[in-house]
Amino acid sequence: MSVRRIAQEQPEKFEFNAENMIWAEELIKKYPVGKERSAVIPLLWRAQEQNDGWTSEPAMRKVADLLGMAYIRVYEVATFYTMFQLSPVGKKAHVQVCGTTPCMLRGSKELIEICKKRISKTPHTLSEDGDFSWEEVECLGACVNAPMIQIFKDTYEDLDEKALEDLLDAFAKGEQPKPGPQIERTLSCPESGLTTLTDVPDYVPLNLSSSASDVAEAPVSQEEASGEILTAVSSVATEEKTTEKNEASSKENSSADKSSDDLKSAAATALSEKSSEGKTADDTVSDEDRPEYLDGPRDGNGDDLKMIKGVGPKLEATLNALGFYHFDQIASWTRENIAWVDNSLSFKGRIDRENWLEQAKKLASGEETEFSKRANYDDAPKNDAPKGDK
Ligand code: FES
Helix, strand or coil: CCCCCCCCCCCCCCCCCHHHHHHHHHHHHCCCCCCHHHHHHHHHHHHHHHCCCCCCHHHHHHHHHHHCCCHHHHHHHHHHCCCCCCCCCCCCEEEEEECCHHHHHCCHHHHHHHHHHHCCCCCCCCCCCCCEEEEEECCCCCHHHCCCEEECCEEEECCCHHHHHHHHHHHHCCCCCCCEECCCCCCCCCCCCCCCCCCCCCCCCCCCCCCHHHHHCCCCCHHHHHHHHHHHHHHHHHHHHHHHHHCCHHHHHHHHHHHHHHHHHHHHHHHHHHHHCCCCCCCCCCHHHCCCCCCCCHHHCCCCHHHCCCCCHHHHHHHHHCCCCCHHHHHCCCHHHHHHHHHHHCCCCHHHHCCHHHHHHHHHCCCCCHHHHHCCCCCCCCCCCCCCCC
């Protein structure tokens, strides 16, 4: 890590403008009495934003005074984190080039040469027109897309010399280039396509409000599958925002229920099509091992399968789509049935690990389990799938 020193030339003083002062006072109130100094990083950041992208020594003192901290404590924070600039930076871009091993092995030295050529020979020195500056920093957490740079709040990844030149040209023209990978890849997906988790996901994420026909017309390749899910997630986020603004809450609820029903029905169709094609992830599992299933819950009312530890809202919907609505159905599964369900839902081992059958037997006979006693479905789903599980 390079030595970070504050600039020799400093302004006389720093004051937050009126708007930022109100914001700072409100922010400090959010912390418990005696813990206000936890606000040091957001306050320094706001000071830096107000001060043309760099944190002056008077700004550090101002933040320390607001938080009742010793000046040296704020100085330590500001000089430790490379997000805080200790001298003036370029008006259009301050380029932070990651020089840590993965980025170095993938070409960060060449990127630094471009910065030296186009901006200034030494780091933390303004270009002649004052528009650019650069520095080398430690890992910025995007190693998978190395080499990369950060400009203000955004990262630009998968760079080579030409890509960096193009970016600098765009900033020079006052444009805002698209952050993220600068090659044809989605986020941090492998450049050459998927190499693991290559089976097309056969679960239906309930949060996606895509239509039933979207799900039925499932993507055929792995890349299409992941791309489609990402697109759907992003469009759902946008839709949800718009809906929040424009629709009354009752209308929202009704639309969400409909969407959920659509997805359940689409999941059933997709799973049944898959089953009829005899496709399974494990060839040792046959469709003959499929447990007895129902076309719908008996008397129109299924059991609350979320009472089983390990079953969250998503898994419950998928189990329903497979024709399982009641505790006694699950309680009666044989080893072969368990293998079939495991195989069909791509969450191998959880049925045994969480002992679903024992839980289901108790619940089917009207007994409570330790988990069902604690369950409270008005809260966020405690029983949801662990990270990484489908
Ligand atoms: S090594 Fe460059 S982002 Fe991690």
